[in-house]
Amino acid sequence: MNIKTVSIVGCGWFGLPLANALVKQGFIVSGSKRTLEAARRLNRDDIIGFALDLDNNGVNKQSLSAQLHTDAIVINIPPSMRQSPGAYLQRLNLLKQCMADHPYKKIIFISTTGVYPPSQKTITEQDAQPHSSASTILLQAEALFSEYSHVSVLRFAGLVGPARHPGRFLAGKKALAGADSPVNIVHLDDCIGGVLCVLLSKHTSRSYNLCAPQHPRRQDFYTKAAQLLSLVAPDFSGETQLGKVIDGSKITTELGFEYRYKDPMDMLFAC
Numbered sequence: 001m002n003i004k005t006v007s008i009v010g011c012g013w014f015g016l017p018l019a020n021a022l023v024k025q026g027f028i029v030s031g032s033k034r035t036l037e038a039a040r041r042l043n044r045d046d047i048i049g050f051a052l053d054l055d056n057n058g059v060n061k062q063s064l065s066a067q068l069h070t071d072a073i074v075i076n077i078p079p080s081m082r083q084s085p086g087a088y089l090q091r092l093n094l095l096k097q098c099m100a101d102h103p104y105k106k107i108i109f110i111s112t113t114g115v116y117p118p119s120q121k122t123i124t125e126q127d128a129q130p131h132s133s134a135s136t137i138l139l140q141a142e143a144l145f146s147e148y149s150h151v152s153v154l155r156f157a158g159l160v161g162p163a164r165h166p167g168r169f170l171a172g173k174k175a176l177a178g179a180d181s182p183v184n185i186v187h188l189d190d191c192i193g194g195v196l197c198v199l200l201s202k203h204t205s206r207s208y209n210l211c212a213p214q215h216p217r218r219q220d221f222y223t224k225a226a227q228l229l230s231l232v233a234p235d236f237s238g239e240t241q242l243g244k245v246i247d248g249s250k251i252t253t254e255l256g257f258e259y260r261y262k263d264p265m266d267m268l269f270a271c
Contacts, residue, residue: 007030015074038051068098071106075110106198113211115128117129159186160271162188170234172232177240179237183264187271208248
């Protein structure tokens with residue numbers, strides 16, 4: 001499978017570093033931003049920027065074919081569940097219309113481990129199920145692209161990296177439950193590496209988790225994270241909370257991917 005051109009829908013916190021990494025690997029990369037001005041700035045990084053506002057139902061679908069109809073496409077649209085959960089599926093449906101029936105060699109859909117319910121057992125890719133209104137929408141979003149061949153869903157655990165240090169996530173909060181719950185996070189660099197691994201692999205499964213192999217206690221991790229930033233450490237109550245352990249090993253056993261950051265504690269020094 002010879003992939004030379006890649007389009008990335010959504011060049012934000014994750015999509016832009018991914019685009020830069022793919023350019024360095026020799027791919028011809030197209031990347032979308034919501035406005036033309038923002039899209040033009042992508043050209044400075046040798047990314048073919050194009051404007052795509054999926055909230056605009058009047059978008060000219062034919063004019064986007066040059067940028068979207070590439071060998072591979074990475075769909076990276078934030079769900080924005082709190083603000084407008086219904087809009088997420090509308091945006092994806094519009095994107096699907098723009099994609100039309102183009103014969104992609106690879107489609108990568110970025111999703112989240114939010115599709116998994118809390119559980120006492122270790123969670124694998126086959127355990128996705130609707131357990132909340134948000135998870136129902138996330139699974140509907142994944143299903144929109146299930147009819148395509150050569151599609152892989154990458155479910156990211158909690159994202160950390162530059163400008164997203166976990167020390168700020170819970171700093172100063174009081175009476176938090178789940179002190180002993182396991183932490184499930186993944187570093188930006190490993191997300192980029194995971195996408196690249198799937199792009200370069202001829203045979204891939206329909207879904208992969210991306211989550212660091214180690215899972216420290218929630219209290220230990222977030223206390224240390226806050227202290228490293230000289231912030232007030234979170235306060236945990238004695239209330240227990242059912243968590244989950246996300247197994248991110250399938251991509252390693254099937255495709256030979258190796259996590260750069262296996263221990264979330266190491267990520268604290270790389271954000």
